[in-house]
Amino acid sequence: xxxxxxxxxxxxxxxxxxxxLFPWTARxxxxxxxxxxxxxxxxxxxxxxxxxAGSETSWSLSPILKPLAAHKSRMVVxxxxxxxxxxxxxxxxxxxxxxxxxxxPIDVSTPLYTRPDHGVSFGWNTGTSIDQHLANLTNPDTRFxxxxxxxxxxxxxPATRMIYAGPAAPRHPLDTPQRAWxxxxxxxxxxxxxxxxxxxxxxxxxxxxxxLRGTLSxxxxxxxxxxxxxxxxxxxxxxxxxxxxxxxxxxxxxxxxRVIDQQSDLLxxxxxxxxTRFASLQVRIADNDGSLYPWAGIASDGHHAISHVxxxxxxxxxxxxxxxxxxxxxYLLDRLAAWPDADGASVxxxxxxxxxxxIGRGWDHLDTDVPFxxxxxxxxxLRGNRFLQKPRTVHNRLLVSLAHGVGVPxxxxxxxxxxxxxxxxxxIG
Amino acid sequence: LTSDQxxxxxADVFGMVVQVPVSDELLTGYRANAxxxxxxxTARTVQATAEEVASTFANPVAGLxxxxxxxxxxxxxxxxxxxxFRRPVPEAERQPWRDLFxxxxxxxxRTEGVRxxxxxxxxxxxxxxxxxxxxxxxxxxxxxxxxxxxxTFWAGPPDDALLAAAAANQLQSPAGLNAAVxxxxxxxxxxxxxxxxxxxxxxxxELREESERPDIVALPSDVRLALENEPVSWVVxxxxxxxxxxxxxxATTGPAFPALDRLYGADRQATSNGQATFDPxxxxxxxxxxxxxxxxxxxxxxxxxxxxxxxxxQWLCAPPGPPPDNAATTLPPPQEGQTKRERLEAHFHxxxxxxxxxxxxxxxxxxxxxxxxGRSRTDDGGQPLDPEVSIWFRGDTLAADDGLGLxxxxxxxxxxxxxxxxxFTRYAAGILEDPTATCVVQDMGRAPSLREMMRxxxxxxxxxxxxxxAP
Numbered sequence: 001x002x003x004x005x006x007x008x009x010x011x012x013x014x015x016x017x018x019x020x021l022f023p024w025t026a027r028x029x030x031x032x033x034x035x036x037x038x039x040x041x042x043x044x045x046x047x048x049x050x051x052x053a054g055s056e057t058s059w060s061l062s063p064i065l066k067p068l069a070a071h072k073s074r075m076v077v078x079x080x081x082x083x084x085x086x087x088x089x090x091x092x093x094x095x096x097x098x099x100x101x102x103x104x105p106i107d108v109s110t111p112l113y114t115r116p117d118h119g120v121s122f123g124w125n126t127g128t129s130i131d132q133h134l135a136n137l138t139n140p141d142t143r144f145x146x147x148x149x150x151x152x153x154x155x156x157x158p159a160t161r162m163i164y165a166g167p168a169a170p171r172h173p174l175d176t177p178q179r180a181w182x183x184x185x186x187x188x189x190x191x192x193x194x195x196x197x198x199x200x201x202x203x204x205x206x207x208x209x210x211x212l213r214g215t216l217s218x219x220x221x222x223x224x225x226x227x228x229x230x231x232x233x234x235x236x237x238x239x240x241x242x243x244x245x246x247x248x249x250x251x252x253x254x255x256x257x258r259v260i261d262q263q264s265d266l267l268x269x270x271x272x273x274x275x276t277r278f279a280s281l282q283v284r285i286a287d288n289d290g291s292l293y294p295w296a297g298i299a300s301d302g303h304h305a306i307s308h309v310x311x312x313x314x315x316x317x318x319x320x321x322x323x324x325x326x327x328x329x330x331y332l333l334d335r336l337a338a339w340p341d342a343d344g345a346s347v348x349x350x351x352x353x354x355x356x357x358x359i360g361r362g363w364d365h366l367d368t369d370v371p372f373x374x375x376x377x378x379x380x381x382l383r384g385n386r387f388l389q390k391p392r393t394v395h396n397r398l399l400v401s402l403a404h405g406v407g408v409p410x411x412x413x414x415x416x417x418x419x420x421x422x423x424x425x426x427x428i429g
Numbered sequence: 430l431t432s433d434q435x436x437x438x439x440a441d442v443f444g445m446v447v448q449v450p451v452s453d454e455l456l457t458g459y460r461a462n463a464x465x466x467x468x469x470x471t472a473r474t475v476q477a478t479a480e481e482v483a484s485t486f487a488n489p490v491a492g493l494x495x496x497x498x499x500x501x502x503x504x505x506x507x508x509x510x511x512x513x514f515r516r517p518v519p520e521a522e523r524q525p526w527r528d529l530f531x532x533x534x535x536x537x538x539r540t541e542g543v544r545x546x547x548x549x550x551x552x553x554x555x556x557x558x559x560x561x562x563x564x565x566x567x568x569x570x571x572x573x574x575x576x577x578x579x580x581t582f583w584a585g586p587p588d589d590a591l592l593a594a595a596a597a598n599q600l601q602s603p604a605g606l607n608a609a610v611x612x613x614x615x616x617x618x619x620x621x622x623x624x625x626x627x628x629x630x631x632x633x634x635e636l637r638e639e640s641e642r643p644d645i646v647a648l649p650s651d652v653r654l655a656l657e658n659e660p661v662s663w664v665v666x667x668x669x670x671x672x673x674x675x676x677x678x679x680a681t682t683g684p685a686f687p688a689l690d691r692l693y694g695a696d697r698q699a700t701s702n703g704q705a706t707f708d709p710x711x712x713x714x715x716x717x718x719x720x721x722x723x724x725x726x727x728x729x730x731x732x733x734x735x736x737x738x739x740x741x742x743q744w745l746c747a748p749p750g751p752p753p754d755n756a757a758t759t760l761p762p763p764q765e766g767q768t769k770r771e772r773l774e775a776h777f778h779x780x781x782x783x784x785x786x787x788x789x790x791x792x793x794x795x796x797x798x799x800x801x802x803g804r805s806r807t808d809d810g811g812q813p814l815d816p817e818v819s820i821w822f823r824g825d826t827l828a829a830d831d832g833l834g835l836x837x838x839x840x841x842x843x844x845x846x847x848x849x850x851x852x853f854t855r856y857a858a859g860i861l862e863d864p865t866a867t868c869v870v871q872d873m874g875r876a877p878s879l880r881e882m883m884r885x886x887x888x889x890x891x892x893x894x895x896x897x898x899a900p
Binding site for chain 1: 462470533549727
């Protein structure tokens, strides 16, 4: 699909053709916008196999990060960040996950909801994730305000959701390629009659919600209003079909070994077609990833169980899994690099792609030294091929930098865990 | 409504099997959507489902005699909305539907009008949410009560008979509710409702975790299904035959599942009239069914910890606390001549671990005579099983020769009966701990049978009043 288009672009080399292929950029009359993509894998890393050697500008890839060699020139490895958490670690993975992209703590004032296996009570998140905050600030004219994709993300729970439109407002990932395709590409071709029907039905539904609203409690009203807002998000973008892209084939079920890459394929297509500017890909959950990855060394016990073992053999096994994750992240970058953008650069050149996890290391739930990799050109704002060491730095610095990286420099603080130190010095610009 | 409730509602109203893959909240151990809002992805998923169902039914419905150009909107409200919204749409709320039908008909005739109306009904808040209307006495009105009953007992919408009972104000009186309970339990849809409850209560969902259980995936599909269905059928049968929690834990006969013959081997002694009879020295009650034991195992290995946790959390309502920060959950490799118990006990000798693990593992060891698929065995890879149970619990010793004996000990305990009641109320309410439910749970725990336990719940003020607010 993309190959045909790329050849076309190269042959024509004309911006008028680019505008025809990318009407959404022509409409805006601006250079292509910088996209933000958040990539997550669970349960930290094995630090001594992950940590690069060298200085900021003269460094070499670690064993775990080796699969990213082709992208070294446009990536920055960030070591030393910590996820601030004002509460003691009663349920560590769960408490850190809602904070990962929101920089705000979980709600511990709501006691009704509990992990039955831990006897500990908590509520939802308290913050908004950075992608949603930036989508609200930039309000892009795309079909999807944002796209959340995932792999085996399970039932909704603070330990299984990382993207939040606001407090207690998780955005649920499309966690199979089939669901993702159906939602992103399954209803793209719409004629005037279809649009009229969808609009009439959405208007009717929103109107009915308004009549029901008066009879509800305050808490239920908040939920119904948020639901109505979701319908308005759909209605606002009914006509936006993105660029004139070919729709990829509906993915087959190829199993866990291939599913992350399949989601990356769809994500790259959606971003390349201009269907959204903000996206995420969540691999499994921060709760208890019991999945087996025999092709990557985990043939029994499951990832989470092994992450609590402190033997050399367990470190070896985990390092193999994390190296496989790095290859998956590299594949996502490959796909984004393969999509030409309206300005003749690649989608990756105009994206900021971040790989994060909810803790530093698994066995004792350390929430310092949480490993991050930032990649992509960010429209020229990210200088690659660097290794930044930021010991004991609260990771809200990184979240502020992500805003700057996609061209929203007015964000100076982000999240209630933010201690006001601005962006992560030296990352962007 | 949860994903399963949405599918069940569409199945009962349209006779159409549709998956509605929305995310369900999993905050309490039981799926419910009680706290967070419908996000854009969920809204789009519901929209896609509504469009699919509406486009399938628009043409046939438009051809029905009751659907005329003048009256079809009202016809759809009468035959469709009453079932989908679980209550009739009053005259005062009908005009927008008539307008919507007319607008659709202008675009594409009667079929298009039907399609627009069906699509809107299937995205309507009264379809998607449990909207509960309260009468002047502070209790749920008849229609809300009918829906609460049907989603609790059938995991689906009320049928015409329940809606008629609601219309006749029969669900406001104890006599009417009594009759409704027996009607709900006798109906085939009760099996669907119990499937939703039992799968979550006994954690049978583990059997579907394909990425975690390649050993289960490798089984023939009829065996996998039977592993999951047998415990559900046992509960249904005990409710219908006036069995109590005691019988559920000690019965040696139950609905037969021939697909499990090979797993049972000689444990199953006879089958007649669809009832299997088991060797009482090998099997006793629902806890010893292979599906339950397999779900509380790892791939190709048993887990005394998971099995003990199942009993503590789901049968004694005493879940262990969180593991300490430095917890290591994978066992060291076995050493020559070591039993599973010796390995685990050596591993958890640290007092911060052993306080919980002595209870979990101590109960779980009793079930070592069942392997990871729930098959009987007499040794563990050549090592002896050592299944004796003896733990300190609630100020007393909880002891038995093995898991089989433990089921008899549990069967006699009042706190077990109350715990089963508590789990059923959690499932019914969709929230975890509501202090106002405590008295109801105590009353339910004293009921002489499972049927009476459910009846006690339905007749309680707690069940008949609006759900406590989610925070």
